[in-house]
């Protein structure tokens with residue numbers, strides 16, 4: 001009888017240990033993005049940026065950690081003023097600072113990098129991030145939102161910059177879709193992740 005009780009207790013312990021172990025396994029995938037809330041093209045004034053919404057969907061589907069590039073000097077909420085700041089940053093090839101830093105960078109083998117297209121380009125603050133970390137051996141996957149430019153030439157730009165990484169094909173989603181159609185964006189993301197071999 002004692003033996004039977006010990007066996008049952010051991011089985012219970014084993015069952016309860018499995019989920020705990022699964023929860024504590026550190027994520028090996030990181031989603032990093034920059035996104036601008038406030039007034040934006042085609043969506044009015046938004047509380048959460050379009051790329052942020054897309055990034056969080058990716059993070060959910062990939063069980064990834066998230067790091068948002070939050071500018072130390074916030075961008076203007078007003079759309080036209082933000083256009084002006086972006087123009088000036090591009091003209092001066094600025095490297096705007098962001099808050100904090102990524103802890104345990106070495107823990108991640110796969111890094112998604114997300115951004116809106118700004119004047120046909122990746123916003124400068126994303127370059128600040130890409131130039132700050134060693135991507136050797138990592139798999140990098142771009143994603144972005146836009147209102148007509150698709151990826152523009154951002155895929156090529158990332159491949160050209162992060163030459164020590166393997167860069168997979170990115171996904172571009174319309175900002176208004178990412179903002180207003182979570183289900184549709186979720187389906188686009190799921191199909192894409194499957195196509196590039198990251199999910200089954």
Ligand SMILES: Cc1cc2nc3c(=O)[nH]c(=O)nc-3n(C[C@H](O)[C@H](O)[C@H](O)COP(=O)(O)O)c2cc1C
Nearest residue numbers: 035036049050051116117119120145147148149175
């Ligand atoms: C400064 C600025 C420049 C933009 N330039 C472009 C562009 O060249 N092509 C495009 O398709 N959309 C452009 N847009 C629209 C954004 O890419 C689009 O609204 C995006 O979804 C914004 O994402 P966010 O909310 O994550 O910042 C621009 C928006 C801003 C604020």
